[in-house]
Amino acid sequence: MISLFRLKQKPLPPLVTDLHSHLLPSLDDGVKTFDESLAILRKFEALGYQKVITTPHINNEYYRNEPAQIESKLKELKELIRQEGISIEVVAAAEYYLDEDLIAKVNSKESLLTFSKNHLLFETNFLTEPYQLKEFIFQLITQGYKPVMAHPERYAYMTLEKASELRDRGVLLQVNIPSMLGLYSKPIQHLAARLIDNQLVDLIGSDCHHLQHVTSLEKAPENKIYRKALELPLLNNTL
Numbered sequence: 269m270i271s272l273f274r275l276k277q278k279p280l281p282p283l284v285t286d287l288h289s290h291l292l293p294s295l296d297d298g299v300k301t302f303d304e305s306l307a308i309l310r311k312f313e314a315l316g317y318q319k320v321i322t323t324p325h326i327n328n329e330y331y332r333n334e335p336a337q338i339e340s341k342l343k344e345l346k347e348l349i350r351q352e353g354i355s356i357e358v359v360a361a362a363e364y365y366l367d368e369d370l371i372a373k374v375n376s377k378e379s380l381l382t383f384s385k386n387h388l389l390f391e392t393n394f395l396t397e398p399y400q401l402k403e404f405i406f407q408l409i410t411q412g413y414k415p416v417m418a419h420p421e422r423y424a425y426m427t428l429e430k431a432s433e434l435r436d437r438g439v440l441l442q443v444n445i446p447s448m449l450g451l452y453s454k455p456i457q458h459l460a461a462r463l464i465d466n467q468l469v470d471l472i473g474s475d476c477h478h479l480q481h482v483t484s485l486e487k488a489p490e491n492k493i494y495r496k497a498l499e500l501p502l503l504n505n506t507l
């Protein structure tokens with residue numbers, strides 16, 4: 269049954285590309301099996317998505333994933349998608365954690381996993397601003413990367429001023445849809461809303477680790493914060 273609430277809403281602009289997820293089994297804390305990946309991709313397809321960029325964690329402590337491992341899992345997943353007749357394009361990049369290993373890779377100009385013309389997704393520790401952050405951004409931009417900061421709303425050190433300064437330095441900010449829905453915590457939801465209200469958001473993503481995350485997206489169109497986000501000039505559909 270269609271609720272009155274839904275009838276009153278104006279239609280949302282379509283969101284066809286997701287750029288942040290963990291759908292390659294056993295590489296990180298995301299899905300454990302290909303069956304799980306396929307179930308999630310079927311949900312994305314049903315929600316109207318046409319492209320999913322999946323981004324396994326890479327960090328020197330827990331997930332020392334190499335590009336070749338990621339490529340090989342992607343190849344297996346794509347074959348299964350073909351066999352299952354799922355009409356969704358899946359590509360892989362990575363979510364790099366800003367640590368000494370990453371700094372060393374950037375400094376030695378090692379080629380990094382990116383999507384859609386050199387976009388590089390990175391995350392930082394959740395508590396304090398990394399002292400190398402500004403230099404890291406400068407190096408990335410100098411080398412022609414387009415840095416995308418994952419879920420700024422989840423970092424305890426993040427403020428609107430810092431977010432604005434990062435954007436001025438050339439960083440694109442990607443807010444998680446589950447943050448808007450309140451799946452992590454109230455303060456995270458609140459900062460997500462303020463970033464959106466202040467037009468400091470360039471991209472939104474599912475950060476899907478398991479079926480529950482993608483299932484939560486079904487409810488997103490009824491969420492005020494999500495609806496506001498979709499009114500921004502988001503870059504998702506250009507990726």
Ligand SMILES: [Fe+2]
Nearest residue numbers: 288289363475
């Ligand atoms: Fe992630």
